[in-house]
Amino acid sequence: MNVHDRPDDAPGPETNADLVLNDTKTQLPVRAGTLGPNVVDVSRLYRDTGCFTYDPGFTSTANCVSRITYIDGDHGTLLYRGYPIDQLADHSNFLEVCHLLLYGDLPTKDAANTFRHTITRHTMLHEQMTRFFTGFRRDAHPMAIMVGVVGALSAFYHDSTDISDPEQRAVASHRMIAKMPTIAAMTYKYSLGQPFIYPRNDFDYTANFLQMCFAIPCEPYLGNPVMTKALDRIFILHADHEQNASTSTVRLAGSSGANPFACVAAGIACLWGPAHGGANEAALNMLAEIGSVDRIPEFIAKAKDKNSGFRLMGFGHRVYKNYDPRAKVMQQTCHEVLDTIGTRNEPLLEVAMELERIALQDEYFIEKKLYPNIDFYSGITLRAMGFPVSMFTVLFAVARTVGWIAQWKEMIEDPEQRIGRPRQLYMGATERQFVPMDERV
Ligand code: SDX
Secondary structure (H helix, E strand, O other): OEEEEOOOOOOOOOEEEEEEEOOEEEEEEEEOOOOOOOEEOOOOHHHHHOOOOOOHHHOOOOOOOOOOEEEEOOOOEEEEOOEEHHHHHHHOOHHHHHHHHHHOOOOOHHHHHHHHHHHHOOOOOOHHHHHHHHOOOOOOOHHHHHHHHHHHHHHOOHHHOOOOOHHHHHHHHHHHHHHHHHHHHHHHHHHHOOOOOOOOOOOOHHHHHHHHHHOOOOOOOOOOHHHHHHHHHHHHHHOOOOOOHHHHHHHHHHOOOOOHHHHHHHHHHHHOOOOOOOHHHHHHHHHHHHOOHHHHHHHHHHHHOHHHOOOOOOEOOOOOOOOOHHHHHHHHHHHHHHHHHOOOOOHHHHHHHHHHHHHHHOHHHHHOOOOEOHHHHHHHHHHHOOOOHHHHHHHHHHHHHHHHHHHHHHHHOOOOOOOOOOOOOOOOOOOOOOOOHHHOO
């Protein structure tokens, strides 16, 4: 395929790519974004050549135009609407980042107050939804409960499921962002056998989530500003991440016109996987299994052994082939939290830091460009804050809800978008005739 400058008189993109297939030459438009790689628009390929493209895992395939998040995996860059993630983590707060991701700009003081008031007024859950929880075993995985209860929101909030109505889309978006912490906290309380704690309108978003998780009716809840700030920063780090697996799931579900509650439930299901959002739980379990620094070489060897099927959880990334910028902030936050609660000598932190040091010097990891990702330090941090391992991916889902909703909203409003329906390379049986039972061998 040759990429060349477009003839001056031809309207349309900056360049075209010539594709010669079966002695037929086809011109494919090449489109440039504001940042990142150009794309070859293959939407007419099948019509012009009778061929599909083939890209399992979508390693080289863009499925949409987006203006929300940009990642440069080679330079360890992550921008939310153009703002670098470390600046947002240092100077912003999660609800302000929600406004940025949803509407494209950091809010003015008045806009921030209006947004906070709107979200705060949606944090309560329909009281009848509490009955859903009693249908689950107390030891059910919290992500199983989250998938069920979030999907059930569409059974209670019918007045915000018409996705063709911008006002209903806005209300559903606010409800989703506001109610996820409430549902997540209820999921945690249910696992403990403790009573649900209602949201408080005098608490900010993250402080409110922590009080719903850790307050009990028998005594005043004091809270810890350091923990609140740390979790708020963790929410910022996890808020959005381009077209990752769970976001692509939400977009694909939404492309059929499904309501946003059902789409987010699908995103939660996808995030649960250990290769994706479930990696923070898997990474902590792996560190606990390693147990001590002297066992690290044994696990590094297993990770290199293709037949072991073992991977170092919290390492590697489809896009970041350099350090995950979130992992740096996550590591700093981990140290801050451990210093605050005085468990700097957390044995798993020692194992994690030594594992990181060894892996970053190992030829295999250097050649495969495997660096710690955001999930490597998040598990240690969340456990130190008092969350059980099974709640780690739930917290990821609370944070990622705004990313899912912002991407869903963008997809709905994109004139180019249509129902997602990939094709395939068929390798099955060619046509054959039905065989009656008594003639089968
Ligand atoms: C998240 O997409 C996102 O943006 C996700 C996320 C987000 O914010 O939404 O960033 C959140 O999901 C972070 C990733 C969390 N997952 C893990 O930590 C699980 C462990 N990591 C791997 O499973 C893996 O690295 C992936 C899934 C993250 C990336 O998989 P890819 O891009 O498909 O890479 P690959 O599986 O093709 O691996 C390339 C090579 C392979 O070796 P070869 O076949 O080339 O010989 O690297 C090896 C792999 O075997 N490899 C690892 C490894 N990850 C990849 N070897 C050991 N340990 C690992 N962790």
